[in-house]
Amino acid sequence: MADRDQFARYAELNDPDNAELKKTTARVNDENIVEFEGIIARVGWPGKSLVGTKASGEGLPQVYRTQFHQVDGEWVPRPIEDEANVDARRKSVGLGPLAEYHALFKQMHARKAKE
Numbered sequence: 001m002a003d004r005d006q007f008a009r010y011a012e013l014n015d016p017d018n019a020e021l022k023k024t025t026a027r028v029n030d031e032n033i034v035e036f037e038g039i040i041a042r043v044g045w046p047g048k049s050l051v052g053t054k055a056s057g058e059g060l061p062q063v064y065r066t067q068f069h070q071v072d073g074e075w076v077p078r079p080i081e082d083e084a085n086v087d088a089r090r091k092s093v094g095l096g097p098l099a100e101y102h103a104l105f106k107q108m109h110a111r112k113a114k115e
Contacts, residue, residue: 001035002095004028006104013108064090065098068105075106 008028012021061081068075077098080086087097095101 001032003100005032006096006101010104010108064093064095066095066101068102075102075109077102 005028008021008025012018012025015021061079062077063081065077065080065083065086067078069078070076082089090096090098090101
């Protein structure tokens with residue numbers, strides 16, 4: 001789900017006037033909502049241990065390393081808990097490997113900076 005979502009958004013970001021890509025992103029959003037609703041119905045709303053943004057905002061290490069910040073003009077991940085096992089944790093919740101996410105994040109922000 002996460003990869004499908006990010007690829008749709010990245011494609012649209014690179015061709016913002018493409019009506020078909022806008023439709024694809026909207027369809028992926030709709031599919032994600034249905035999938036999220038099913039997950040929440042089965043396991044409930046995620047508890048504090050799954051909310052990396054809150055941890056990052058409070059200066060605590062992230063769990064899934066989804067938050068980045070700029071250091072000397074370069075996007076770098078914020079600190080993470082148990083870095084050696086981050087990809088296993090990401091995979092367990094449907095996220096792709098951190099290296100792929102970081103590369104996509106940098107590409108998206110490089111594109112935004114050029115505009």
